Amino acid sequence: MELKEAIQKRASVRLFTDEKVPFEDIKEMITRASLAPSINNSQPWKFIAITNRELIKNMSSVVQNKVEQIFPHGNLKANILVQNKVAKFSTFFMDAPLVIAVIMTPYEAAVDDLLSGTALTHDDINKMRNYPNIQSIGAAIENLLLTSVDLGYGACWLSGLLIARDELEKLLDVRPPLSLAAFVAVGKPKESVRQREKKSLEDIFEIRE
Numbered sequence: 001m002e003l004k005e006a007i008q009k010r011a012s013v014r015l016f017t018d019e020k021v022p023f024e025d026i027k028e029m030i031t032r033a034s035l036a037p038s039i040n041n042s043q044p045w046k047f048i049a050i051t052n053r054e055l056i057k058n059m060s061s062v063v064q065n066k067v068e069q070i071f072p073h074g075n076l077k078a079n080i081l082v083q084n085k086v087a088k089f090s091t092f093f094m095d096a097p098l099v100i101a102v103i104m105t106p107y108e109a110a111v112d113d114l115l116s117g118t119a120l121t122h123d124d125i126n127k128m129r130n131y132p133n134i135q136s137i138g139a140a141i142e143n144l145l146l147t148s149v150d151l152g153y154g155a156c157w158l159s160g161l162l163i164a165r166d167e168l169e170k171l172l173d174v175r176p177p178l179s180l181a182a183f184v185a186v187g188k189p190k191e192s193v194r195q196r197e198k199k200s201l202e203d204i205f206e207i208r209e
């Protein structure tokens with residue numbers, strides 16, 4: 001598939017068939033994700049491909065519990081609807097045949113060598129540079145999403161379930177200095193994939209000559 005076609009076809013898919021994703025395809029997705037640019041070529045990521053139904057179910061339960069805990073609806077009808085919506089968008093991955101956990105690993109920046117004798121820390125510089133480690137992970141995830149389209153799958157980038165980050169890190173045995181950055185749900189789309197409306201070029205683009 002042409003790159004342009006993959007970019008144009010990509011849309012978030014949240015309903016999947018039961019068809020399993022073969023190991024070779026998972027490997028291809030992660031391989032192409034790993035080719036993304038990253039700060040100082042640090043490649044500050046790891047990927048856990050989760051296909052175990054029991055584990056996926058447990059993950060969705062901890063997220064569901066957390067949604068109910070931190071966004072109480074107080075028995076108000078409108079709030080109940082919102083809570084249901086938040087829960088739905090944070091737990092629909094439970095029916096995906098594949099959930100990929102994207103883990104952030106520590107990185108060393110070239111400027112770190114210049115920090116001794118200054119009041120600045122690695123974290124200060126990371127913040128000043130607008131979190132290049134997180135930006136790098138975003139690039140890897142986009143590669144993953146486009147690869148899933150190229151291989152005939154649908155996928156959805158997920159950050160909603162990180163409201164239960166501590167519980168999920170425990171469940172997946174992700175320990176410091178590693179941390180969970182995001183998830184991606186992948187599978188064969190159950191229904192035709194619909195592209196969402198995007199802003200017009202005039203709204204988002206200007207050229208300064």
Ligand SMILES: Cc1cc2nc3c(=O)[nH]c(=O)nc-3n(C[C@H](O)[C@H](O)[C@H](O)COP(=O)(O)O)c2cc1C
Binds near residue numbers: 011012194
């Ligand atoms: C950083 C990030 C986090 C996201 N988290 C979620 C999520 O938790 N749940 C969800 O259903 N969709 C999530 N999405 C998907 C967006 O809702 C989706 O990309 C957006 O609505 C545009 O639709 P499209 O992907 O079909 O173009 C996330 C997307 C991004 C980029």
